[in-house]
Every structure is written in C-alpha cells, then in structure tokens.
Amino acid sequence: MAKYLLLKHYRGAPAPANDVPMDQWTPDEITAHIQYMNDFAEKLKTTGEFVDGQALEQEGTWVRYDGEGRPPVTDGPFAETKDLIAGWMIIDTDTYERALELAAELSAAPGKDGKPIHEWLEIRPLYGSAPTITE
Amino acid sequence: MDEALVRSLTPAVLGILVRRGADFAAAEDAVQDALVEAVRVWPVDPPRDPKGWLVTAAWRKFLDATRAETARRRREDLVDAEPEQGPASDADDTLQLYFLCAHPSLTPSSAVALTLRAVGGLTTRQIAQAYLVPEATMAQRISRAKKTIGDVRFDQPGDVATVLRVLYLVFNEGYSGDVDLAAEAIRLTRLLAGGIDHPEVAGLLALMLLHHARRASRTDGGRLVPLAEQDRAKWDTTLIAEGVEVLQAALARDRLGEFQAQAAIAALHADAPAAEETDWVQIVEWYDELAKLTDSPVVRLNRAVAVGEADGPRAGLKALAELDESLPRYSAVAAYLHERDGDRRTAAKLYVEAAGKASNLAEREYLTRQAARLNN
Numbered sequence: 001m002a003k004y005l006l007l008k009h010y011r012g013a014p015a016p017a018n019d020v021p022m023d024q025w026t027p028d029e030i031t032a033h034i035q036y037m038n039d040f041a042e043k044l045k046t047t048g049e050f051v052d053g054q055a056l057e058q059e060g061t062w063v064r065y066d067g068e069g070r071p072p073v074t075d076g077p078f079a080e081t082k083d084l085i086a087g088w089m090i091i092d093t094d095t096y097e098r099a100l101e102l103a104a105e106l107s108a109a110p111g112k113d114g115k116p117i118h119e120w121l122e123i124r125p126l127y128g129s130a131p132t133i134t135e
Numbered sequence: 136m137d138e139a140l141v142r143s144l145t146p147a148v149l150g151i152l153v154r155r156g157a158d159f160a161a162a163e164d165a166v167q168d169a170l171v172e173a174v175r176v177w178p179v180d181p182p183r184d185p186k187g188w189l190v191t192a193a194w195r196k197f198l199d200a201t202r203a204e205t206a207r208r209r210r211e212d213l214v215d216a217e218p219e220q221g222p223a224s225d226a227d228d229t230l231q232l233y234f235l236c237a238h239p240s241l242t243p244s245s246a247v248a249l250t251l252r253a254v255g256g257l258t259t260r261q262i263a264q265a266y267l268v269p270e271a272t273m274a275q276r277i278s279r280a281k282k283t284i285g286d287v288r289f290d291q292p293g294d295v296a297t298v299l300r301v302l303y304l305v306f307n308e309g310y311s312g313d314v315d316l317a318a319e320a321i322r323l324t325r326l327l328a329g330g331i332d333h334p335e336v337a338g339l340l341a342l343m344l345l346h347h348a349r350r351a352s353r354t355d356g357g358r359l360v361p362l363a364e365q366d367r368a369k370w371d372t373t374l375i376a377e378g379v380e381v382l383q384a385a386l387a388r389d390r391l392g393e394f395q396a397q398a399a400i401a402a403l404h405a406d407a408p409a410a411e412e413t414d415w416v417q418i419v420e421w422y423d424e425l426a427k428l429t430d431s432p433v434v435r436l437n438r439a440v441a442v443g444e445a446d447g448p449r450a451g452l453k454a455l456a457e458l459d460e461s462l463p464r465y466s467a468v469a470a471y472l473h474e475r476d477g478d479r480r481t482a483a484k485l486y487v488e489a490a491g492k493a494s495n496l497a498e499r500e501y502l503t504r505q506a507a508r509l510n511n
Contacts, residue, residue: 001243001244001247001266001304003267045271045272045275046275046279047275047276047279048244048245048248048268048272048273048275048276048277048279049272049276050268050269050272051267051268051269051272052269092244092266092268092272094242094243094244125494127493127494127495127496127499128494128495129308129309129495130309130359130495130496130497130498131307131308131309131495132306132307132308132309132317132346132347132350133303133306133307133342133346133397135362135400135401135404135437135440
C-alpha cells in the first residue's frame with residue numbers, strides 16, 4: 001500500500017531499444033500508441049490502483065521571486081535543459097514489485113512498426129504518512 | 136438518530152444476511168438501503184429494537200432486489216429458508232464478517248478497504264479520502280474485493296491473526312483527511328474484542344489505546360516529537376488506564392502474543408512520569424520476548440535502542456552491529472547512539488544519511504533537523 005510516481009521523459013532518459021521519434025511513425029502507429037496508454041490507465045482504474053495521470057506541454061518557463069512588491073522574474077525556456085518531463089502517472093499498489101511490473105507494462109507501449117518502445121520510465125516512491133506505532 | 140449505534144449494528148446485520156444465504160455484494164447493498172430508510176424513519180418513529188428493525192428492513196430490501204432480477208427461484212428458496220435463523224449468535228455473525236473482509240485471498244489494501252466499508256460502515260468516499268485516492272479507484276477496489284470473496288463460504292472458521300493485521304494497518308495509517316482511521320481502528324477492534332475472547336485481540340486493543348493516548352503530544356505543528364521529548368501532561372490518562380487494564384487481563388491468560396508484548400512496551404513508556412524514569416531494563420526484556428515471537432529485524436533494531444538506554448550507548452551500538460545495515464531506520468538508530476556516545480560528527484553524518492532514506496516527510500524533516508542541530 002504505497003504510491004509511486006511513474007515519470008515519462010521527453011529527454012533525459014537513457015535511449016530505448018525502439019528509438020524512433022514519433023514524427024517518423026505512421027499515423028496508425030501513433031493512434032495505437034495512444035490507445036495503449038489510455039487502455040493502461042483504464043485498466044488501472046478497474047483494478048483500483050490508479051491515482052492520477054497527466055501529460056505536460058513541451059515548453060515551460062523558469063520563474064522566481066524578485067523581492068517585495070516586484071513582479072516575478074521569468075526566464076527561459078532553456079533549449080539545452082537535459083531533462084524534460086513529458087508526463088506522469090501515480091499508482092497505488094500493494095508492493096514495490098507490483099509497481100515495477102506495471103511500469104514495465106507501460107514501457108511496452110507500441111512505437112515504430114507496432115513494436116514495444118522499451119522506453120525507460122523513472123519510478124519514484126511518494127512519501128507515505130508517518131506510522132502511528134514506531135517503537 | 137444515533138449514528139454511532141447504527142454503525143455498530145451494521146456488521147451484525149450484514150453478517151445475518153450473508154448467513155441466511157445472501158451473496159455478499161447484494162447483502163451489502165441491501166444493508167446500505169436499509170440504513171438510508173432508517174435515517175428517514177427513525178427520527179419520526181424510533182424502533183424499540185434497532186437491530187431487529189435493520190435486519191427486517193435489509194432482508195426486505197434484499198428480497199426486493201432479488202425479485203427485480205431474474206433469480207426468482209433462488210428468492211423462493213431463500214424465503215423458505217428465512218425462518219431458520221440457525222444456532223449462530225449475533226456475535227458470531229459479526230465475527231464471520233471480520234474474517235470474510237480480511238480473507239487471505241485479498242491483498243492487504245483490498246482487505247483494509249472492505250473492512251472499513253462493510254464492517255466499519257464508512258462510505259466509499261470517506262475511505263478514498265483517507266487513503267488519498269480517487270473515489271472511483273476506491274469503488275473499484277471494494278467491488279473487486281467483494282467479487283474475490285464472493286465464493287467464500289460464510290461458516291468456515293477464519294484466522295484471527297489476519298483480522299488483527301488488517302486492523303493494525305488501519306490504525307497505523309493514522310489520521311488523514313476527514314476520517315480518523317486510528318479512532319476507527321480502535322472502534323472496530325473494541326467491537327471485535329466484545330465478540331471474541333482472545334488475548335491477542337485484547338493485546339492489539341491495548342496497544343492501540345496506549346498509542347492513541349499519546350497522540351496530542353506526538354506532533355507539534357506538524358513536527359514529529361520523539362517520545363523522550365513529548366509533553367507527558369498531554370497524554371490521555373483515561374485511555375492509558377483502559378489500555379493497561381485490558382492488557383493486564385490479557386496477560387493473565389498466559390498466552391503471550393506479539394501484540395500483547397508490544398502493548399507491554401507501550402505500557403512501560405506510558406507508566407514513566409518522565410522519560411528519565413523509563414524502566415528500560417524491563418523494556419529490553421519485553422523486546423527479547425517479542426523477538427522470540429516474531430523474527431522481525433525491526434524488533435531487534437528497536438531492541439538496540441532500548442539496550443542503549445538500559446546499558447549505555449556502547450552496548451546499544453554493539454547490539455546494532457549484529458544487524459543488517461540496510462534495515463529501514465538503521466542509520467537513524469546508529470546516529471542516535473553515536474550522539475549519546477559523544478561522537479557528534481559521526482552522528483551528524485548518519486542523521487543526514489538517515490534523512491535521505493526516510494519513508495515519510497515528517498521523519499525526514501525530523502532527521503534533517505537533528506543533523507542541523509549537531510552541525511551548528
């Protein structure tokens with residue numbers, strides 16, 4: 001009973017086995033890929049393991065405080081940023097092994113030629129609540 | 136209408152329906168429908184026998200629902216069977232329901248959800264909020280759990296240990312959202328203890344009461360306050376007295392178990408007017424008992440802390456050296472013992488390491504603050 005964040009990267013993850021950019025797939029391959037992701041999320045809803053999932057736009061901006069009464073300072077986007085998050089899914093599973101199993105399933109989403117991408121996903125445990133009984 | 140009374144009756148009513156032959160999911164729906172009717176009717180026309188009223192109403196709802204479906208023959212069979220209440224008592228029905236909801240075929244998270252729903256009478260929304268998942272996710276978890284146990288026969292004896300593990304999990308989750316899971320776990324364990332004479336059920340109840348008694352002192356504005364620094368004036372003496380009494384009665388039965396031993400340790404802490412007056416020697420003895428009952432490395436880790444208090448930090452470090460360094464909270468314990476031993480630099484380094492491995496935010500912040508204190 002713990003929550004895990006599955007992070008999908010636009011950039012920054014190690015190269016996958018089936019490393020062909022999406023713009024070189026056929027439209028049907030793209031449809032199949034998206035369908036796979038949606039089906040995966042739907043399946044997790046029925047197993048009672050889905051918490052949240054969102055995709056992010058490619059471009060973001062850096063922002064910071066600039067002192068009392070002054071508007072926030074923005075900068076970027078920086079094209080050279082190595083790590084770029086594409087989206088996430090949060091799952092709630094009984095075991096870490098189950099979370100790995102699900103992440104691997106998501107990583108098998110089809111890409112070029114309908115073959116699994118073998119995309120590297122990053123898995124990060126969420127902090128749980130402090131247990132009542134510790135000693 | 137007395138909501139607490141109604142919720143305490145729910146499991147027995149559900150248990151009776153299931154024993155009469157209703158399948159679990161249908162019985163649960165029927166009980167919910169009966170509760171809705173009770174909310175409407177009782178304020179105007181309070182029943183003399185609330186449980187009898189609920190059983191009758193729920194059974195009627197169940198038959199209506201069954202009639203609405205095609206299982207006409209099945210319904211007639213059940214109507215024929217109705218007058219036979221069988222020899223089982225209400226306490227047995229409640230108990231069977233606990234067993235069913237903690238059935239070994241369920242995963243821990245499913246068992247927890249089903250227990251809170253069917254035995255606790257919480258709404259799916261409340262359970263979802265408590266576990267910080269969407270309501271739809273929790274609804275699916277519960278509905279799958281019901282299917283999983285759909286074929287389990289209701290008259291088979293269950294294992295109390297599995298029920299206790301589920302209740303322990305609920306209690307340890309603490310307090311989040313609108314639902315006080317610790318209080319709910321205590322309520323359900325109390326109800327169970329009322330229906331079954333078992334020293335470990337009493338042991339778990341005592342353990343919960345003794346920990347719950349310290350709740351007000353355990354955090355300060357969200358910050359974790361360790362046992363030694365807790366304001367003992369904030370401890371709930373009524374809960375402590377009850378916990379100790381329940382524990383003593385259980386220990387007198389001379390069938391020691393894991394929860395009784397844990398409760399005994401909690402009772403020794405509760406008994407000390409100040410942290411310095413804690414009877415660490417006895418606590419070490421209880422950890423030895425506990426280690427015999429469960430071969431848990433966590434127990435031996437906690438034992439090392441107790442040894443450090445009873446026989447000095449060197450002895451604690453020696454006990455710690457026998458354990459696997461990859462254990463959760465190992466470096467936190469090592470940090471604490473090294474500081475007690477006067478080695479502030481090693482302690483600070485270990486606190487940083489421990490903070491990096493903490494499994495919850497409150498603990499990480501506490502450990503980081505310890506490191507900062509030593510570095511300044």
